[in-house]
Amino acid sequence: xxxxxxxxPRTPLAxxxxxxxxxxxxxxxxxxxxxxxxxGASETHFAAVLPxxxxxxxxxxxxxxxxxxxxxxxxxIVAYGAGTSVEGNAVxxxxxxxxxxxEMNKILEINPDDFDCTVQAGVRREELNVALRDIGLxxxxxxxxxATLGGMASTRASGTNxxxxxxxxxxxxxxxxxxxxxxxxxxxxxxxxxAAGYDLTxxxxxxxxxxxxxxxxxxxxxxxxxxxxxxxxxxxxxAGAVDTVVQAIQLGIxxxxxxxxxxxxxxxxxQHSNLNYPELTTLFFEFHGSEHAVKEQxxxxxDLARDNGGGEFHWSNLAEERAKLWxxxxxxxxxxTAMRKGAIGWPTDVCVPIGRLAExxxxxxxxxxxxxxxxxxxxxxxxxxFHVIFVLxxxxxxxxxxxxxxxxxxxxxxxxxxxxxxxxxxxxLGKQDWLVRELGExxxxxxxxxxxxxxxxxxFNPGKIFAD
Amino acid sequence: xxxxxxxxPRTPLAxxxxxxxxxxxxxxxxxxxxxxxxxGASETHFAAVLPxxxxxxxxxxxxxxxxxxxxxxxxxIVAYGAGTSVEGNAVxxxxxxxxxxxEMNKILEINPDDFDCTVQAGVRREELNVALRDIGLxxxxxxxxxATLGGMASTRASGTNxxxxxxxxxxxxxxxxxxxxxxxxxxxxxxxxxAAGYDLTxxxxxxxxxxxxxxxxxxxxxxxxxxxxxxxxxxxxxAGAVDTVVQAIQLGIxxxxxxxxxxxxxxxxxQHSNLNYPELTTLFFEFHGSEHAVKEQxxxxxDLARDNGGGEFHWSNLAEERAKLWxxxxxxxxxxTAMRKGAIGWPTDVCVPIGRLAExxxxxxxxxxxxxxxxxxxxxxxxxxFHVIFVLxxxxxxxxxxxxxxxxxxxxxxxxxxxxxxxxxxxxLGKQDWLVRELGExxxxxxxxxxxxxxxxxxFNPGKIFAD
Numbered sequence: 001x002x003x004x005x006x007x008x009p010r011t012p013l014a015x016x017x018x019x020x021x022x023x024x025x026x027x028x029x030x031x032x033x034x035x036x037x038x039x040g041a042s043e044t045h046f047a048a049v050l051p052x053x054x055x056x057x058x059x060x061x062x063x064x065x066x067x068x069x070x071x072x073x074x075x076x077i078v079a080y081g082a083g084t085s086v087e088g089n090a091v092x093x094x095x096x097x098x099x100x101x102x103e104m105n106k107i108l109e110i111n112p113d114d115f116d117c118t119v120q121a122g123v124r125r126e127e128l129n130v131a132l133r134d135i136g137l138x139x140x141x142x143x144x145x146x147a148t149l150g151g152m153a154s155t156r157a158s159g160t161n162x163x164x165x166x167x168x169x170x171x172x173x174x175x176x177x178x179x180x181x182x183x184x185x186x187x188x189x190x191x192x193x194x195a196a197g198y199d200l201t202x203x204x205x206x207x208x209x210x211x212x213x214x215x216x217x218x219x220x221x222x223x224x225x226x227x228x229x230x231x232x233x234x235x236x237x238x239a240g241a242v243d244t245v246v247q248a249i250q251l252g253i254x255x256x257x258x259x260x261x262x263x264x265x266x267x268x269x270x271q272h273s274n275l276n277y278p279e280l281t282t283l284f285f286e287f288h289g290s291e292h293a294v295k296e297q298x299x300x301x302x303d304l305a306r307d308n309g310g311g312e313f314h315w316s317n318l319a320e321e322r323a324k325l326w327x328x329x330x331x332x333x334x335x336x337t338a339m340r341k342g343a344i345g346w347p348t349d350v351c352v353p354i355g356r357l358a359e360x361x362x363x364x365x366x367x368x369x370x371x372x373x374x375x376x377x378x379x380x381x382x383x384x385x386f387h388v389i390f391v392l393x394x395x396x397x398x399x400x401x402x403x404x405x406x407x408x409x410x411x412x413x414x415x416x417x418x419x420x421x422x423x424x425x426x427x428x429l430g431k432q433d434w435l436v437r438e439l440g441e442x443x444x445x446x447x448x449x450x451x452x453x454x455x456x457x458x459x460f461n462p463g464k465i466f467a468d
Numbered sequence: 469x470x471x472x473x474x475x476x477p478r479t480p481l482a483x484x485x486x487x488x489x490x491x492x493x494x495x496x497x498x499x500x501x502x503x504x505x506x507x508g509a510s511e512t513h514f515a516a517v518l519p520x521x522x523x524x525x526x527x528x529x530x531x532x533x534x535x536x537x538x539x540x541x542x543x544x545i546v547a548y549g550a551g552t553s554v555e556g557n558a559v560x561x562x563x564x565x566x567x568x569x570x571e572m573n574k575i576l577e578i579n580p581d582d583f584d585c586t587v588q589a590g591v592r593r594e595e596l597n598v599a600l601r602d603i604g605l606x607x608x609x610x611x612x613x614x615a616t617l618g619g620m621a622s623t624r625a626s627g628t629n630x631x632x633x634x635x636x637x638x639x640x641x642x643x644x645x646x647x648x649x650x651x652x653x654x655x656x657x658x659x660x661x662x663a664a665g666y667d668l669t670x671x672x673x674x675x676x677x678x679x680x681x682x683x684x685x686x687x688x689x690x691x692x693x694x695x696x697x698x699x700x701x702x703x704x705x706x707a708g709a710v711d712t713v714v715q716a717i718q719l720g721i722x723x724x725x726x727x728x729x730x731x732x733x734x735x736x737x738x739q740h741s742n743l744n745y746p747e748l749t750t751l752f753f754e755f756h757g758s759e760h761a762v763k764e765q766x767x768x769x770x771d772l773a774r775d776n777g778g779g780e781f782h783w784s785n786l787a788e789e790r791a792k793l794w795x796x797x798x799x800x801x802x803x804x805t806a807m808r809k810g811a812i813g814w815p816t817d818v819c820v821p822i823g824r825l826a827e828x829x830x831x832x833x834x835x836x837x838x839x840x841x842x843x844x845x846x847x848x849x850x851x852x853x854f855h856v857i858f859v860l861x862x863x864x865x866x867x868x869x870x871x872x873x874x875x876x877x878x879x880x881x882x883x884x885x886x887x888x889x890x891x892x893x894x895x896x897l898g899k900q901d902w903l904v905r906e907l908g909e910x911x912x913x914x915x916x917x918x919x920x921x922x923x924x925x926x927x928f929n930p931g932k933i934f935a936d
Contacts, residue, residue, distance in 0.1 A: 111821065111823060112823075113714070113821075113822070113823025113824075114821035114822055114823040114824070115717070115718075115822065115823075116821065155663055156661075156662075156663040156667070157663070158661055162661060166638070167661050169661070169667070169670070170634070170638060179910075179914065183910045183913075183914075184910070185907070185908070185910050185911050185914060186907065186908070186911070187907070187911065188888070188907070189883070189886050189887055189888050189906060190821045190886040190887070191819035191820055191821060191852055191853075191882075191886075191887045191888040191891065192819065192821075192822065192851050192852055192853075193624075193626055193630060193635050193637070193819055193851055193853060193888075193891050193892065194624075194819060194888035194890065194891060195623055195624040195625070195626075195674055195888075195890045195891060195892050195893055195894045195895070196888050196889055196890050196894075196895060196899070196902075196903055196906055196907070197674070197895050197903050197907070197912070197915050197933050197934070198671060198674065198675055198679075198915045198918060198933070199624070199637070199667075199670045199671060199673065199674055200907075200911065200914060200915070202637070202667045202670030202671070203666060203667060203670070203671050203918075205667065206663055206665070206666065206667055207666055211666075222720070223717075223718055223719065223720050225720055226719075226720070246581070249583070249691075250583075250691055251691065251694075252690070252691050252693055252694070252756075252757070252758075254722065288720075289720070290720075290764060290768075292760065292761075292764055293760075293761050293764065296758060296760055296761065300758075351659035351660065351661055351662060352659055353579065353581075353582035353584065353658045353659060353660075354581070354582055354583065354660065355579060355580075355581025355582040355583075356581075356582070383659075383660050383661055384659055384660055385659075385660075385661060414659075415657070418657050418658040418659075419657055419658070419659045420656070420657050420659040420661075420662035420663075420664050421664055422662065422663045422664050423659060423661050423662060423663060424661065424663050425663055426663045426664075427663070427664060427665055431664070434664075435664055435665050438657060438664055439653070439654070439655070439656070439664070439665070439668075440653070440654070442647075442651045442652070442653050443653050443654070443655065443668065444665070445651075446647065446651075446653060446668060446922070447665050447666045447668070449921050449922060450666060450671075450918060450921060450922070452921070453917050453918060453920070453921030454914070454917060454918070465665050465666070466665070
């Protein structure tokens with residue numbers, strides 16, 4: 001099930017080409033079906049498409065050699081990290097070689113005085129934070145899944161901390177990439193800002209492996225705050241919860257995290273994590289700063305919550321309380337799919353100007369209440385970004401059709417409010433039609449022109465972002 | 469004087485083409501030398517090159533008509549805002565039509581609930597802030613000059629508030645542009661974040677009018693803080709001043725502004741603005757937040773300054789004190805050039821990882837102390853970004869040569885520290901060789917490939933960023 005994968009007729013890999021790959025990768029070249037199936041599957045609702053081969057790369061030089069071999073043989077290349085993307089972003093719809101970067105997992109350098117580090121693309125965000133903890137630094141971008149940093153760059157990921165610390169767009173100082181013509185390019189230096197020519201770094205971020213394969217990522221880091229506190233508050237109405245957040249932002253409260261979970265999602269979280277939160281619309285907060293600053297933030301936000309009909313404002317300075325809270329939040333997707341036995345989750349996301357968020361969520365909620373399957377809402381409310389997870393029976397095509405219609409109305413609603421069809425998941429296979437509605441044929445044509453110029457053979461993750 | 473402008477042989481505009489322009493623009497088409505000279509001059513040290521014609525546009529539709537006319541006649545087009553760029557970014561080195569956007573100066577919409585606004589490209593930042601003041605919002609990016617927002621987008625400008633609020637890269641939500649093939653494109657919607665395809669917005673920001681002409685800018689706004697305080701502190705050593713700032717950032721103090729001015733610059737400021745600050749390395753601070761938060765920030769930074777050998781820490785909550793301080797800072801360029809009668813100023817800038825900043829400024833200062841002309845240093849020290857202004861006798865070619873050598877050593881020093889050849893001025897004409905050293909031929913080639921694909925006739929601000 002899932003959006004139909006655009007699978008072109010495929011010819012098997014030529015034996016001579018396979019020998020070239022074997023010469024480069026030896027036993028890190030895999031042709032067996034199990035490995036190919038694992039790399040062709042999507043975590044969500046997209047049909048699997050198997051690559052013809054999988055290679056595990058260990059260096060940028062190997063990626064260059066691979067790209068040259070594929071270009072010579074006219075074979076597609078699709079980069080693969082942790083496989084946690086949700087719009088079919090890494091499904092190799094034209095086959096070819098899947099380049100798995102998960103073994104390029106070295107932290108290359110940490111510069112504490114400069115607040116930055118450089119890692120190979122296969123490093124995962126949780127491992128990075130473990131390595132940073134003892135030197136008092138952290139990397140804030142947190143999409144929930146323990147994704148690779150190369151993958152997070154490719155889809156312009158963000159997540160729970162974006163309201164304060166920005167998205168991958170702001171977090172990345174520089175990338176090392178291999179281009180479709182086999183060049184090894186560093187897109188920028190390590191300075192925090194630069195006005196030196198076209199912003200190649202930002203062009204690569206969010207390009208989903210269609211313009212270059214990211215092999216190294218240089219990231220901006222932050223000092224671990226003196227005080228970190230968390231809070232939870234339930235609301236009788238969605239509007240009360242959203243208004244609390246919008247008013248806090250208007251007052252300039254530097255919220256570090258603020259997540260909204262609707263009643264359906266709270267029920268799923270309670271069941272999955274064995275918790276007993278009220279099953280109402282709920283805000284999860286995190287505050288960072290000096291002891292006094294955090295105390296002041298909590299007092300102000302607590303007042304706002306009360307004024308907007310919030311229940312008790314439970315806050316805590318304890319790390320264990322905080323860990324419990326965010327673990328529950330991070331498992332929201334799995335909690336949602338666990339609501340029905342054998343179900344699969346189809347997560348979708350939109351992002352709207354924050355003044356329209358309450359209205360957008362409210363209208364969506366009304367629409368979802370009529371659905372014949374669970375469809376919880378959760379979101380990064382400080383950014384205007386929220387998710388719906390359609391929890392579907394994979395063997396029921398009627399549910400699939402119903403979800404498609406709900407998704408269509410959701411995205412159109414966001415576009416009508418001058419929002420975007422995806423805040424942080426990327427276009428992949430799932431949002432291509434809406435990208436055209438969002439930016440017009442002319443905007444998408446501009447992307448196509450860039451793609452054609454940089455990848456004239458259309459070998460880097462073909463079929464993604466836009467139809468070619 | 470100045471870097472030699474690359475002036476290609478020019479043919480006069482064809483009479484039929486001039487008639488087309490007259491048909492579109494009527495008496496807003498200017499062919500007279502005075503108007504052309506005004507639009508061909510640089511504010512700094514670059515030799516003037518006159519455009520063949522100047523037109524004042526009033527709408528995006530007129531820009532489309534102009535682009536179509538120029539493309540048909542193979543005539544270059546150079547966009548012009550306030551003329552405040554400093555690397556010759558808008559000097560029309562191949563002639564053609566200068567399109568002056570200063571009369572596209574309407575604020576189109578302000579959305580207080582969404583914290584954003586949309587303005588025509590010719591609106592200047594000070595006018596925007598006047599319009600925002602009464603609704604409690606402000607636009608933070610402040611490069612000193614009262615530039616147009618289109619121009620600031622084109623050079624990826626930043627300035628005194630970037631340490632807290634980011635640069636134009638972070639401040640812009642969306643752009644309306646006219647492409648070299650005459651299409652009218654909006655690069656994004658108004659959501660705060662998006663993962664929808666290639667980041668056309670960021671590709672346009674900093675492209676200096678070579679890929680598109682910006683006609684409208686949608687900007688992210690911020691609430692005016694409850695409390696704004698300023699402070700001044702002098703230091704016996706450059707290292708003491710820089711260390712104060714780096715330590716404050718390490719502690720997570722959310723400095724809103726922090727500017728460094730060396731002894732030479734302070735002397736110039738005192739003379740120009742009739743002030744009596746100590747003529748020592750000086751930090752100018754601004755703090756934003758709640759009353760308590762600002763008080764706490766001032767106390768902490770005051771302690772750090774004392775620990776690092778700073779003199780008295782003068783702080784104030786008074787708007788007049790603050791206005792005096794920032795007026796003096798904003799006039800730094802004019803104060804510097806006023807140090808010598810008839811002198812011209814050549815401002816240059818670099819940006820390095822902040823852990824290297826003290827060392828970079830110190831080595832630069834030693835080099836500048838030997839110069840035969842004044843060369844003050846001032847910088848956005850929280851970003852690792854600083855400027856040198858060479859104050860030159862325009863009739864003395866030896867000084868020009870000496871400045872070139874100092875600039876060469878400055879930029880190479882920054883690159884050796886993994887910094888950039890320009891933090892906020894852009895490449896224009898002045899930094900083209902260093903862009904190649906910074907990103908390599910392959911990186912610059914990637915830019916050229918994008919330029920050729922989007923502007924195959926090379927008509928949009930030709931000769932800028934890289935040699936073609």
